[in-house]
Amino acid sequence: MSMIRFVTADGLPGFLAHLAKDGQRVLVPVEKPANKPSVVFEPWQEGKAFTLAKATVPPKEAVLPQCETLFSFKKAKDPADPARVSLQLEEAPPPPPTVVFACRPCDARGFAVLDRPYLHGPFADPCYKARREALTVITLTCASGCNTCFCHWVGGGPSSPEGSDVLMTAIEGGYVLQAITPRGEACLAASALPDGAEVFPRAEEARKAAWQSLEPAPDLKDAPQRLAALFTDTTFWQEQTDRCLSCGACTYFCPTCYCFNITDEGEGLSEKGGRRLRSWDNCMSSLFTREASGHNPRNAKALRMRNRVSHKFATYPENWGSFSCNGCGRCISNCPVCLDIRAIVLAALEKGADA
Ligand code: SF4
Ligand code: SF4
Structure with missing residues (x-):
């Protein structure tokens, strides 16, 4: 059996303090009572209140920040021959070791979705790789589904271990922590938490009950061909896109969207130099595919929706063998006009069956 530990609910801050020692960044879900109450991941500090509620915003920033400096650059003219310019590049500093604490199984599967193109394609992205290798994922299994999530339609589930280093399950009086990977094992072994093997069957019961609470899932195996x-x-x-406002919320809240834009800021010949930035991009925006000539191959929102849905349920599976939607439901709960990606995929399945 893998390494099992137990922590009481009161013992969680002590466990977080242990994780945060030696400067490790520990990202925890924190309630933000703004206009629309939300839960976001923030670095934990002693005394900081946190929640175990599902976050409104996924912890994707732990591996793919909204905006990051890839490198800085400076150019210097040779005073003896001003036509000669030398270029100095400075790489971004290494990322801090980070723990994502109490994300949900869909979030952890999101890291697995990002790993494929960023690590397992023809080129491994060095910035992503460094962050991923410095990351430990401690996932809280879900006690039930909600009306917008559908992880079990797309290969996941309320206690899916994919992408997690440790699975944490609530039982009466506390939480059972189960190591999933060697990294998770090392994390638990270094803690002072007591063995939890004796209470592990209660965690298994809780996980089983969560699975049993889900509605039956439709069969999506034909979705790639039908789309x-x-x-x-x-x-x-x-028809599927009429209501869409092209606001892009669905992509910004998505734990598996990974398109980016590259911009250079500053100028190499100045005192300060410049830097190359990578920032999230959004395929639901009309600017996403606008070419320098002004031509835009996806000039209508229906074409952009087709791209977004087809990428998640047809093209990505063709390349990587699994859907790139993990069923977290955030694009549904955050869409201002309640567009539902499930309904689009089901409509495509139905239409294909009719044909
Ligand atoms: S969140 Fe809704 S309205 Fe906004 S771009 Fe996505 S589908 Fe369209
Ligand atoms: S497409 Fe929607 S449901 Fe699927 S992973 Fe992205 S935000 Fe979650």
């Missing part, structure tokens, strides 16, 4: 077959059916995509 591909609808690629040229503009009427279908227009």
